[in-house]
Amino acid sequence: MxxxxxxxxxxxxxxxxxxxxxxxxxxxxxxxxxxxxxxxxxxxxxxxxxxxxxxxxxxxxxxxxxxxxxxxxxDISDHYHVRCHKCGRVADVEMDLLDGVEDRIAQCCGFTVTGHRIEFTGLCPACSNGSAC
Amino acid sequence: MxxxxxxxxxxxxxxxxxxxxxxxxxxxxxxxxxxxxxxxxxxxxxxxxxxxxxxxxxxxxxxxxxxxxxxxxxDISDHYHVRCHKCGRVADVEMDLLDGVEDRIAQCCGFTVTGHRIEFTGLCPACSNGSAC
DNA sequence: TCAGTAATGATAATAGTTATCATATAAATG
DNA sequence: CATTTATATGATAACTATTATCATTACTGA
CATH class of the missing domain: 1.10.10.10 (Winged helix-like DNA-binding domain superfamily/Winged helix DNA-binding domain)
Known part of the structure; x- marks a missing residue:
């Protein structure tokens, strides 16, 4: 069975x-x-x-x-990420979710919007130190 | 020359x-x-x-x-996008940019954050009509 | 213990993109 | 306008990341 x-x-x-x-x-x-x-x-x-x-x-x-x-x-909880634009490393961001941000959209080509994702970009500690990743 | x-x-x-x-x-x-x-x-x-x-x-x-x-x-101006989770189609979203959202980050693993990108997700008109993409 | 089902490791196949190279083309110069 | 030189092009090979295939192995339940 x-x-x-x-x-x-x-x-x-x-x-x-x-x-x-x-x-x-x-x-x-x-x-x-x-x-x-x-x-x-x-x-x-x-x-x-x-x-x-x-x-x-x-x-x-x-x-x-x-x-x-x-x-x-x-980590399966909903949260945002930050990505290093130099080496591609991705880490978590501690920030409250933007609840209801979907309601702020004026126009979106007829799409039915159900969620969102934010990706912050920047430099990771290793890359901003100038050291190799 | x-x-x-x-x-x-x-x-x-x-x-x-x-x-x-x-x-x-x-x-x-x-x-x-x-x-x-x-x-x-x-x-x-x-x-x-x-x-x-x-x-x-x-x-x-x-x-x-x-x-x-x-x-x-x-279109090279800074703006957000919406992506159909069914067919992958990507379109523009008309919404004001979230200026200063980077300042709201409490902690981000030591990254130096310089920008952000929002990707809304949903269904495009074709996919929500049940028609093939 | 045994049968049936599902997972594994090795590797082939695929998708998307980038690199190579001989030829063609555009812009600068005479 | 013809010539020169650097750059772009088309055809295709190579490459990277991922997924599929398949024979073998290992769980699970009876």
């Missing part, structure tokens, strides 16, 4: 654990490097697959930011 | 013209299809190259939104 219980494999467990432990929001390959320290035989495909799965299950979040690579967040 | 004048080729002219004429913000390949109607021998590489060049010259803007493909905007 089919169970509706989430199947937590050791890979999933370590992936979520490392994602939650990350100070900034990692790309799949950054996380892969971390996970590999604990599970040396893990595959990059497993990391991609499970980041997707964790997002679907609501245990993690795929964050849509600019830049070529996707980034992931172990 | 080297001139500092911008070299406007027919390709660049048509690319910028079509970009400005677009109601929504096209991806490179969408724009390529449009440009091809006027310049049938144009190469996709030329479209990519010139969208990059136009952005560098300040004649167009590369808009950093979620989704796999980059999108471009012929």
């Amino acid at each position: 089919k169970s509706d219980k989430l199947r937590i494999t050791s890979q999933r467990d370590v992936i979520l654990d490392e994602l939650r432990a990350a100070k900034v929001h990692p790309t799949a390959d950054e996380l892969y490097e971390q996970v590999r320290r604990r599970l040396p035989r893990v595959s990059l495909a497993t990391v991609y697959r499970n980041l997707e799965w964790l997002s679907e299950q609501g245990l993690a979040r795929k964050i849509e930011v600019g830049g070529r690579q996707k980034r992931f967040d172990g | 080297k001139s500092d004048k911008l070299r406007i080729t027919s390709q660049r002219d048509v690319i910028l013209d079509e970009l400005r004429a677009a109601k929504v913000h096209p991806t490179a390949d969408e724009l390529y299809e449009q440009v091809r109607r006027r310049l049938p021998r144009v190469s996709l590489a030329t479209v990519y190259r010139n969208l990059e060049w136009l952005s560098e010259q300040g004649l167009a803007r590369k808009i950093e939104v979620g989704g796999r493909q980059k999108r471009f905007d012929g």
